[in-house]
Amino acid sequence: MKNPSIQTSDWIDEYQNGVRYGLAGKVLLDEASPFQQITIIESLRYGKGLLLDRCWMTAERQEKHYHECLVHPALCSAQQVNRVLIIGGGDGGTARQCLRYKDIKHLDMVEIDKRVIEISQQYLPSIGEGVWTDPRFHLHIKDGISWAANAQSNSYDVIIVDGSDPTGPATGLFNKTFFKNCRRILKPGGIFATQSESPEAFPQIHMDIVRILREVFDFADPLYGCVPMYPSGWWSWSFASMQSPLYLQPLSSRAADISKECEIWSIRWQKGAFQTMPAFIERELKK
Amino acid sequence: MKNPSIQTSDWIDEYQNGVRYGLAGKVLLDEASPFQQITIIESLRYGKGLLLDRCWMTAERQEKHYHECLVHPALCSAQQVNRVLIIGGGDGGTARQCLRYKDIKHLDMVEIDKRVIEISQQYLPSIGEGVWTDPRFHLHIKDGISWAANAQSNSYDVIIVDGSDPTGPATGLFNKTFFKNCRRILKPGGIFATQSESPEAFPQIHMDIVRILREVFDFADPLYGCVPMYPSGWWSWSFASMQSPLYLQPLSSRAADISKECEIWSIRWQKGAFQTMPAFIERELKK
Numbered sequence: 001m002k003n004p005s006i007q008t009s010d011w012i013d014e015y016q017n018g019v020r021y022g023l024a025g026k027v028l029l030d031e032a033s034p035f036q037q038i039t040i041i042e043s044l045r046y047g048k049g050l051l052l053d054r055c056w057m058t059a060e061r062q063e064k065h066y067h068e069c070l071v072h073p074a075l076c077s078a079q080q081v082n083r084v085l086i087i088g089g090g091d092g093g094t095a096r097q098c099l100r101y102k103d104i105k106h107l108d109m110v111e112i113d114k115r116v117i118e119i120s121q122q123y124l125p126s127i128g129e130g131v132w133t134d135p136r137f138h139l140h141i142k143d144g145i146s147w148a149a150n151a152q153s154n155s156y157d158v159i160i161v162d163g164s165d166p167t168g169p170a171t172g173l174f175n176k177t178f179f180k181n182c183r184r185i186l187k188p189g190g191i192f193a194t195q196s197e198s199p200e201a202f203p204q205i206h207m208d209i210v211r212i213l214r215e216v217f218d219f220a221d222p223l224y225g226c227v228p229m230y231p232s233g234w235w236s237w238s239f240a241s242m243q244s245p246l247y248l249q250p251l252s253s254r255a256a257d258i259s260k261e262c263e264i265w266s267i268r269w270q271k272g273a274f275q276t277m278p279a280f281i282e283r284e285l286k287k
Numbered sequence: 288m289k290n291p292s293i294q295t296s297d298w299i300d301e302y303q304n305g306v307r308y309g310l311a312g313k314v315l316l317d318e319a320s321p322f323q324q325i326t327i328i329e330s331l332r333y334g335k336g337l338l339l340d341r342c343w344m345t346a347e348r349q350e351k352h353y354h355e356c357l358v359h360p361a362l363c364s365a366q367q368v369n370r371v372l373i374i375g376g377g378d379g380g381t382a383r384q385c386l387r388y389k390d391i392k393h394l395d396m397v398e399i400d401k402r403v404i405e406i407s408q409q410y411l412p413s414i415g416e417g418v419w420t421d422p423r424f425h426l427h428i429k430d431g432i433s434w435a436a437n438a439q440s441n442s443y444d445v446i447i448v449d450g451s452d453p454t455g456p457a458t459g460l461f462n463k464t465f466f467k468n469c470r471r472i473l474k475p476g477g478i479f480a481t482q483s484e485s486p487e488a489f490p491q492i493h494m495d496i497v498r499i500l501r502e503v504f505d506f507a508d509p510l511y512g513c514v515p516m517y518p519s520g521w522w523s524w525s526f527a528s529m530q531s532p533l534y535l536q537p538l539s540s541r542a543a544d545i546s547k548e549c550e551i552w553s554i555r556w557q558k559g560a561f562q563t564m565p566a567f568i569e570r571e572l573k574k
Contacts, residue, residue, distance in 0.1 A: 013309075017332060019308075019310060020308070020309040020311075021309075023306060024305040024307075045304060200513070226511075226513060226519070233519055259566060263565065263567050264566055269562065272561065273559065273562075276512070276560050276563055279549045279556065282553065282555070
């Protein structure tokens with residue numbers, strides 16, 4: 001079903017298993033990096049947008065739907081947030097949401113594809129905003145899987161995996177070896193977060209991620225929300241921790257300033273979103 | 288942005304404000320009834336599907352995402368479910384979910400467009416299943432607005448509005464006069480339910496529905512879920528009642544048998560879905 005040719009005229013579509021989702025607009029840039037096809041479009045509805053390998057990643061007026069739901073459940077619930085690691089996240093949106101927390105002293109972002117960063121800085125500056133020059137922000141153009149394998153044990157309060165679908169460069173970000181390394185480098189009282197795909201478009205991958213996280217960590221749960229430009233619009237993010245399911249108890253003191261400027265996320269939203277597991281997924285995960 | 292010509296070849300799309308959502312398939316029927324354009328397609332992904340006026344309504348392998356979320360929060364929470372009224376719902380899916388409750392003695396379904404019913408019976412028999420011949424089911428090919436205006440006071444335990452977007456034949460199903468009549472004909476301890484559009488694709492209509500329901504009823508709240516084939520994939524349903532927000536407390540005794548065969552809905556899902564109001568809607572509704 002994947003359409004190898006992207007339209008440069010009226011509609012730019014992502015194709016997924018008999019379904020397509022398109023935005024009216026035009027292609028501004030379409031280039032092959034060493035890792036993937038990078039496309040920038042200008043859309044009528046959501047402003048400029050980014051596709052990787054013909055899949056929607058983000059857009060100026062839609063990015064909060066994804067980044068808020070990935071970042072704040074972790075950052076508002078971890079015991080401390082001094083040192084944070086982001087793997088992937090080249091558009092800068094995850095880092096921007098993180099750096100809103102004044103308590104963060106050091107943020108490592110490990111992105112494999114330098115061109116995603118350069119192109120995002122050029123075409124999507126509002127998504128990363130000031131992160132690129134924030135003194136707390138440390139960018140490493142490296143493979144996140146090796147980074148996790150080589151980092152010091154107990155060195156991060158929060159680890160966030162902001163990768164694309166588990167094909168191409170993101171393949172190794174969804175397996176047990178990688179998750180085990182993430183657990184090892186996470187401090188006690190810390191939280192691990194990853195996007196975990198759509199329960200409707202990719203139910204098997206979604207459930208595999210949750211199951212492996214539950215094997216590797218002491219506690220892990222998905223929450224469900226919506227990213228209209230992603231396949232099915234229905235998306236999930238999963239959170240994991242040791243000792244207790246910390247991510248179920250966001251701290252209102254830390255959340256107060258953050259939620260004021262959020263489009264989607266609030267403590268209320270987060271608590272609800274952990275409960276809205278569809279019945280068919282709940283039954284499958286119990287097996 | 289609305290594209291007046293539907294493709295009969297590879298892709299059938301709904302167009303909405305610079306966005307399109309398409310299914311690969313072919314058109315089986317495309318006819319104008321006195322009320323609207325009715326289209327039946329055969330899709331690769333979701334089986335046969337129905338469009339009204341070029342907007343996705345339902346499909347064989349997706350209808351539960353919508354019908355379960357509209358029906359069960361009301362039916363599982365009302366004090367009694369002896370007499371139920373459905374306005375719209377011509378594909379039969381809402382009636383099918385209702386008639387799973389053995390306590391229902393009498394179900395009136397008031398659908399304005401006879402052709403939607405006939406076509407659904409012919410092309411989408413799995414959506415209505417046995418409802419058309421269930422002795423508790425009473426079909427009235429009439430205008431639902433007049434029905435609500437003329438029905439006896441205190442005559443229904445549950446009223447469900449299953450209409451299309453508030454243009455065309457469904458226009459009058461989203462205003463104060465209609466909602467007031469629904470309140471009048473609802474029994475104490477009853478629940479009113481309506482689809483209430485997408486908070487992302489139609490935020491103003493969504494909030495207007497919630498606001499008017501809150502004016503007319505004593506309690507009203509939206510819940511949020513996903514219907515991948517609808518604009519943005521992100522959808523809402525709103526529930527209203529008198530005396531207390533009954534819909535927040537589904538009865539586990541009544542739910543036990545129902546949820547076993549649900550794809551999405553469970554008591555857990557329902558309680559979460561009432562909390563996943565996006566922050567921007569919560570702020571707007573407080574104004």
